Amino acid sequence: MLKRFLQGSIRWQIVTLAVLPIFLVGVLGIMTEPASPEKTELTQAEIAAAQIALVARQVDTAITSDASETVLAIARQAGMEVARVSPVGAPPVEGTDYEIRLLTALENVHGREAVVVDTSDGDLAIVVAVKDGHLSFVPTVMPVPGLNDDVVNIILSVIIIVLPVAFLSIYAARLITLPMTRIAAAADAQNRADPATEMFEEGGPREIRLLAKRLNEMRSQIESMLKERTAMLRAVSHDLRTPLTRLKLRIEQSVEGDPADALQRDVDAINDMINETLSYLRSDAEIEVPRKADLPSLLRTICSDFSDVGYTVSYTGPDRLSLECNPKSLARAVANLVDNGTKFGGSVEVTLKRDLYGAIRIEVADNGPGIPAEIRSRVMEPFEKGDPSRSPSTRSGFGLGLSIVREIMTRHGGTMELAHREPRGLCVALVFPSACRKA
Structure with missing residues (x-):
């Protein structure tokens, strides 16, 4: 059921x-x-009133004083605190809700008038008039204050x-x-999942199962469209390499001097654009299995590769720090940032550290012109180059570097932050929250 x-x-x-x-x-x-307490035959106050009325009636009907004292002695043996008082003594007080209910029961049910007084011990006593004086009763069962x-x-x-x-x-x-x-x-986990897996569980109520089924079908259609688009663009970009290679050879054979150098730089720039485009398209197609990696070793390797070809790139950080990630994708993201830094600045610093909240931060900082704050979110979009001040005449691409990095960080469940570096330059931080699996 x-x-x-x-x-x-x-x-x-x-x-x-x-x-x-x-x-x-x-x-x-x-x-x-x-x-329910209201459905019991007698409440606590009514029971206490009946006991007091019974004792008072027995005292009234006692023939001798010894008989009345015997009645009081029996009442005390039964657990009642009763004593003779004459006169009443302390002035009457209002009492709690319990005493008010008890007085009402004595008067309405048993026809006995009574008052509430303070005793010398600080307790509340019920004083009832009898034929030869007054009796003082201290109820033995007192309710919790405010609990009626x-x-x-x-x-x-x-x-x-x-x-x-x-x-x-x-x-x-x-x-x-x-x-x-x-x-x-x-x-929410869509960007970090294997496209081949079925994301939405088709369980639960009928409407939810139908929704999950339609979402899975839509996701499959979108994945198919993306694969077709990626295959087409990769084929076009790949096919452009052949005429570019022929053009490069003809320039070297037929043109000499400054014109040849200018044409060669243009060919290299086009080739860089093709490589960047293929790299961006490859990020959509490749799914890497996460594994534990030593971040300092990975970052030092990237810095050494750039230093070996003449760029000033340094590493600062701990000697050991492991993180479960996609090492190849992460290395590609950091390499893209370092490459951007070498394009627009003279030196690049790669820093690895943990912040106060336990998150791992990889910061890549250069000393270039930087990026204005108002366009930092825009330059992370594909094919967006942003400010012309960061567009050199050579090694220029389609503006896909930061978008590739952001996509890789999304797959890792992390974020990318852009900030101004003092006195000049840009600092890009790759942040892996403390919730990420790490050692």
């Missing part, structure tokens, strides 16, 4: 959750009615009726919303 409920329509699940608690409240109310029959009734109703129904409703509501929560979590 529970399985049919969970796989049924959301409309009927909501109707069930609306009607079932009402039904349960009615059933529990009928079952717990005998336990009505309060007890409300507490019992909450414990016996309201709480079970509330817990049942919360549990049932969670069963209904759990499939939707899973779909939201799957959509």
Whole structure:
């Protein structure tokens, strides 16, 4: 029955959750009615009033003083605190709700007038008039202050009726919303998942199963379109290499001097654009299995590769720090940032550290012209070069470097931050939150 409920329509699940608690409240109310304090034959105050009235009546009917003393002695043996007082002594006080109920029961039920007074011990006593004086009673069972029959009734109703129904409703509501929560979590993890896997679990209510099925179908269609687009652009970019190679050879054979150098730089720039485009398209197609990597070794290798070809690139950070990641993708992202730094600045500094919140930060800083704050979010978009001040005459690409880095960080569940470096330059930080799996 529970399985049919969970796989049924959301409309009927909501109707069930609306009607079932009402039904349960009615059933529990009928079952717990005998336990209600207001349904007992006598309340505590009424019982105490009956006891006091009984003792007072026995004293009134006693023939001799010895007989009345015997009645008081028996009452004391039964646990009642009773004594003779004459006159009344302390002035009457209002008393608590319990004493008020007791006085009302004495007067209305037993026809006895009584008052409440303070005793020498600080307790409240009930003083009742008898034929030969007054009797002072200190109730032996005193209720908790502020806890009367009505309060007890409300507490019992909450414990016996309201709480079970509330817990049942919360549990049932969670069963209904759990499939939707899973779909939201799957959509959030979309960029970090293997495209071949089925992202959205087709379970739960009928509408949720239909939604998950349609989302999986839509995702498959989008993946297919992206693969076709990537294959086409990669083929076009690859085919451009052949005429570029022929053009480069003809320039070397037929042109000499400055014109040849200018044409050669143009050919190299076009070739760099093709390589950048293929690199960007390859990031869509490749899925790397995460594994534990030593970040200092990875970063030192990148710095050494650039230093070997004449660039000023240095590393600062710990000697050991492991992170479960996609090493090839991460190395590619850092290499793109270092390459950008060498294009626009004279030196690049790569720094590895942990922040105060336990997140791992890889910072790549250059001493170039920097990027204005108002366009930093725009330059991370594909094919966006941003400010012309960071566009040199050579080694210029399509503006895909930062977008590739951002996509790689998204797959890692991290973020990329751009900030101004003092006194000049740009600092790009790759941040892996403390929630990332690391050692």
